[in-house]
Amino acid sequence: GESVGLHLPTLSVQEGDNSIINCAYSNSASDYFIWYKQESGKGPQFIIDIRSNMDKRQGQRVTVLLNKTVKHLSLQIAATQPGDSAVYFCAEKETSGSRLTFGEGTQLTVNP
Amino acid sequence: ETGVTQTPRHLVMGMTNKKSLKCEQHLGHNAMYWYKQSAKKPLELMFVYSLEERVENNSVPSRFSPECPNSSHLFLHLHTLQPEDSALYLCASSQDWLTDTQYFGPGTRLTVL
Numbered sequence: 001g002e003s004v005g006l007h008l009p010t011l012s013v014q015e016g017d018n019s020i021i022n023c024a025y026s027n028s029a030s031d032y033f034i035w036y037k038q039e040s041g042k043g044p045q046f047i048i049d050i051r052s053n054m055d056k057r058q059g060q061r062v063t064v065l066l067n068k069t070v071k072h073l074s075l076q077i078a079a080t081q082p083g084d085s086a087v088y089f090c091a092e093k094e095t096s097g098s099r100l101t102f103g104e105g106t107q108l109t110v111n112p
Numbered sequence: 113e114t115g116v117t118q119t120p121r122h123l124v125m126g127m128t129n130k131k132s133l134k135c136e137q138h139l140g141h142n143a144m145y146w147y148k149q150s151a152k153k154p155l156e157l158m159f160v161y162s163l164e165e166r167v168e169n170n171s172v173p174s175r176f177s178p179e180c181p182n183s184s185h186l187f188l189h190l191h192t193l194q195p196e197d198s199a200l201y202l203c204a205s206s207q208d209w210l211t212d213t214q215y216f217g218p219g220t221r222l223t224v225l
Contacts, residue, residue: 042218044202049213099157101154
């Protein structure tokens, strides 16, 4: 069946470095993708989204890249801060469908 | 309050108890969702309500019973749960059922003894 997964379960970076979190998806019909951040004891928080007609989208300190050829999604966080420590997971969806499919998540740890 | 709120935040119950989880959204959305989040597993969709009508029931055991009295409130009634039901239960809402972005509440951490 379709699945969305992340390449690494954990990622540890130094404060101030850039972070890259990856996600692979298998449903070629997916045309909408979201990154969520989940801090300990909290619910997932929307970070940024991208549609399949785009390759790149930038937000505040975050950039999402989409490579439809290899069905790969990445989240780049610039100048990573301790407050960025959390689990990050991607979700994908077909616009014509109703269900978001979530990946397992990557635990990002930012070391001071 | 703004966003999506959930109560209680933590719940411990025995297998013979009956309890309810409550979710309220203050975003004017028309669709609401229940998800189960277990350790090291992706979010599992349980139920979807659109305009107070259940539109998806994702093969969830009958010991979980949802209720949506209006578009702002969603309940999950629990009875005779099993220890493996212990998890974080998340509520989410979106503008419409087919709208892409879902916004989550903080979750209820449920422990079944």
